[in-house]
Amino acid sequence: MSNWKITGPPRFFDGVGMVYLVGKGGSRFNAAEEDELKALLAGWQPIETAPKDELVFLYSPPQSGDYPDDIRIDVDFFDSENDCWYNHHENREHFECVAPPGSQGPSVEAPYTHWRPYFTSPTN
Incomplete structure (x- = not known):
């Protein structure tokens, strides 16, 4: 993600404001780069x-198996004592205990690619 660079001078567009051209060195984005941006x-x-x-x-x-418009957002925390994403690890352990042989369940590694801060509750 740190490879993104501003690749041209900013331009002003009515109704939008300043727009900066960005890229990673190539002339066109691939789908993964577009999602990343x-x-x-x-x-x-x-x-x-x-x-x-x-x-x-x-x-x-x-x-695989998701509906085309599915968006996967989870809430979890990285447990530094056990070196894993806690909720994902718990779900995987539960699956291993109860699922019939040959079942497909949560991956061993957490599939998370991005994060953002969790909101705090109002104080009043």
Whole structure:
């Protein structure tokens, strides 16, 4: 994600404001780069930068079997003591205990690719 660079001078568009051209070095975006840029612009950050032991929102890309418009947003925290995403790990352990042999369940590795801060409750 850190490879994004402003590639041209800003331009002003009526009704929009200043627009900056960005790229990663190539002349065209591929689908993954386009998704990555949309995530950045929406406030999502790369999973590698997620805080430890803090509840956050997490995004996972569509999985096989999802409906085309499915969006996967989870709430979880990285348990630094056990070196895993806590809720994902708990779901996987439960699946392994109760699922019939040959069943498909949660992946061993958490599928999260982006995170953003979890909101706090109002104090009043």
